[in-house]
Amino acid sequence: MKTINQDLEDRIARHPCYSEDAHHYFARMHVPVAPACNIQCNYCSRKFDCANESRPGVVSEVLKPEEAVKKVLVVAGEIKQTSVVGIAGPGDPLANPERTFETFRGVAKKASDLKLCLSTNGLRLLEFVDQIHELNIDHVTITINAVNPLVGQHIYSWIFYEGKRYKGIEAAEILINNQLKGLEALTERGILCKVNSVLIPGINDHHMEEVSKAIKDRGAFVHNIMPLIVTPDTVFEKNGIRNPTAKEVQQVQEKCSGSLKMMKHCRQCRADAVGLLGEDRSSEFTKEKLMNISIHYDLEERKNYQEKLELKIQESKKKKQGKVAKIRAEASFSIPGIRIAITTRGNARVNLHFGHAKEFLIFDVHKEVIKFVGVRKVQSYCVGKINCGTNKKPILAETATILKDCQMLLCSGIGEAPQKYLLERGIVPFIKSGNIEELLYESSKFYQYMNSSEPIFM
Numbered sequence: 255m256k257t258i259n260q261d262l263e264d265r266i267a268r269h270p271c272y273s274e275d276a277h278h279y280f281a282r283m284h285v286p287v288a289p290a291c292n293i294q295c296n297y298c299s300r301k302f303d304c305a306n307e308s309r310p311g312v313v314s315e316v317l318k319p320e321e322a323v324k325k326v327l328v329v330a331g332e333i334k335q336t337s338v339v340g341i342a343g344p345g346d347p348l349a350n351p352e353r354t355f356e357t358f359r360g361v362a363k364k365a366s367d368l369k370l371c372l373s374t375n376g377l378r379l380l381e382f383v384d385q386i387h388e389l390n391i392d393h394v395t396i397t398i399n400a401v402n403p404l405v406g407q408h409i410y411s412w413i414f415y416e417g418k419r420y421k422g423i424e425a426a427e428i429l430i431n432n433q434l435k436g437l438e439a440l441t442e443r444g445i446l447c448k449v450n451s452v453l454i455p456g457i458n459d460h461h462m463e464e465v466s467k468a469i470k471d472r473g474a475f476v477h478n479i480m481p482l483i484v485t486p487d488t489v490f491e492k493n494g495i496r497n498p499t500a501k502e503v504q505q506v507q508e509k510c511s512g513s514l515k516m517m518k519h520c521r522q523c524r525a526d527a528v529g530l531l532g533e534d535r536s537s538e539f540t541k542e543k544l545m546n547i548s549i550h551y552d553l554e555e556r557k558n559y560q561e562k563l564e565l566k567i568q569e570s571k572k573k574k575q576g577k578v579a580k581i582r583a584e585a586s587f588s589i590p591g592i593r594i595a596i597t598t599r600g601n602a603r604v605n606l607h608f609g610h611a612k613e614f615l616i617f618d619v620h621k622e623v624i625k626f627v628g629v630r631k632v633q634s635y636c637v638g639k640i641n642c643g644t645n646k647k648p649i650l651a652e653t654a655t656i657l658k659d660c661q662m663l664l665c666s667g668i669g670e671a672p673q674k675y676l677l678e679r680g681i682v683p684f685i686k687s688g689n690i691e692e693l694l695y696e697s698s699k700f701y702q703y704m705n706s707s708e709p710i711f712m
Contacts, residue, residue, distance in 0.1 A: 262446075265392065268337035268564075269338055271338070271393075272448060272475070276337075280560075282340060282523075282529075283325075283528045284341065284523060286322075287317050288341055288345050289345050291349055293410055294411040295399075296409055297452060297484065297489075298485075317541065319356040321541060321544070329539055333529060333535070338368065338371050339369070339371065341357060342372075342395075347372055348377070348378040348382055349378065354372070355389065370391040371392075374395070374396055374397070375433075376429070376437070377428075377429055378415075379436025379440070383436065383439045383443065387443045393448070394440055394446070394448075395447070396448075398430075398469060399454070400426065401468040403427045406427075406429065407426045411489060412425055413429050415428055437469060440473075441472060449478065451478070451479050452481075453482060455496055462506050462510055463510055463513065466479075466513040476515045479510065483497060501659070503628065504627060518629070519626070519628075521629060532599070532600065532613055592698050593660045593662075594662045594664055594684075594694055595663050595681075596664040596690060597666065602691075603689055604693050607667040608665045608683070609636030609668070611665070612634050614630050614632065615629060615690075616630060619694050624694055624695070632653045635672060662701065663682070664684045666687040684697040
């Protein structure tokens with residue numbers, strides 16, 4: 255008989271947003287069918303889109319439900335590790351209920367193995383709790399930035415509710431009340447709920463512990479405290495509100511971690527994202543391209559593929575545990591506390607060249623423990639092969655600043671110019687491909703022997 259914890263682990267085992275382990279191996283896709291929104295956040299602008307931009311609310315095109323279902327079938331056939339289909343915008347799914355639920359019904363009918371996931375601001379959540387439950391939408395994310403209207407009034411310009419527009423404290427009171435009651439109603443029905451909170455310096459940074467406690471009391475499974483992304487032509491941009499630093503985000507996460515499990519691997523995905531977390535293959539599956547792509551969705555083939563993937567993951571874990579135990583046993587010294595940035599394209603491996611990285615995963619490593627700190631996004635150093643490494647000092651300087659608290663960089667390769675630049679700033683490149691955890695211990699083990707003037711090649 256399964257325990258509650260085992261049942262929970264099974265439910266999140268293939269969900270890359272709810273499971274830190276799963277995000278290395280399983281893919282998600284968001285289908286952008288919900289253009290309208292019923293609240294206006296002071297940090298949100300959906301005007302801007304480019305291929306390299308990754309933030310919620312951004313899409314290149316909006317789909318009709320039937321187009322979205324076809325896209326799901328095409329993607330799930332092509333990318334067999336796709337395990338989750340979510341609707342997260344570009345507006346709010348529950349401000350577009352007909353389009354949202356028609357899409358979910360179509361996916362459930364034609365691709366029954368895929369988990370259904372909904373992201374909402376929660377304003378109309380109570381209206382649709384029963385429908386969410388009936389459609390077996392097992393994972394719901396609610397964005398709750400405040401639980402005190404005195405704080406919330408500074409985050410939202412207005413809400414549109416039951417045919418009327420509200421502003422100020424009244425708007426915040428209605429929104430927060432509906433969010434918290436909706437969260438409680440979902441968890442009472444056994445639906446797993448993740449709460450996203452945007453960390454806004456000077457607005458809600460000192461309020462986040464109160465938010466975390468309130469959502470825990472109402473049954474939230476995990477809390478994702480993510481940094482504000484200030485975008486042009488927003489209230490916060492005009493008022494000079496800045497993005498929080500990585501250190502500030504980490505400090506708030508640590509303060510709240512005693513109350514509730516923290517999500518630290520969030521990528522703040524676009525509303526049309528496709529693929530593993532940390533990658534976006536949506537450009538491969540545009541409306542125009544879908545017209546010329548045949549559907550090769552095979553339920554049994556996908557089932558076999560994912561079962562083999564899970565078996566591979568378990569075998570990899572056992573193998574990794576043995577290697578890590580050996581490294582620990584052979585260490586004749588205590589591995590110092592060290593912060594390491596790594597590059598990866600997925601599958602729990604260091605397998606990406608520094609120049610192609612658009613993000614770094616950050617880890618703290620000690621002899622007996624590896625602690626995942628979070629994700630830090632950067633502009634990739636190399637943009638195409640022709641101009642790679644040319645006139646890239648501003649990008650390199652920004653990357654070095656983002657990684658300034660790291661002592662090492664673990665990557666599959668790096669050019670001479672960036673490795674020299676990083677070394678001069680006390681960040682030692684360690685160049686090797688392989689399993690992330692094994693290499694974190696291995697690089698830490700040799701850290702005290704590394705000469706600061708040159709990287710170690712293994």
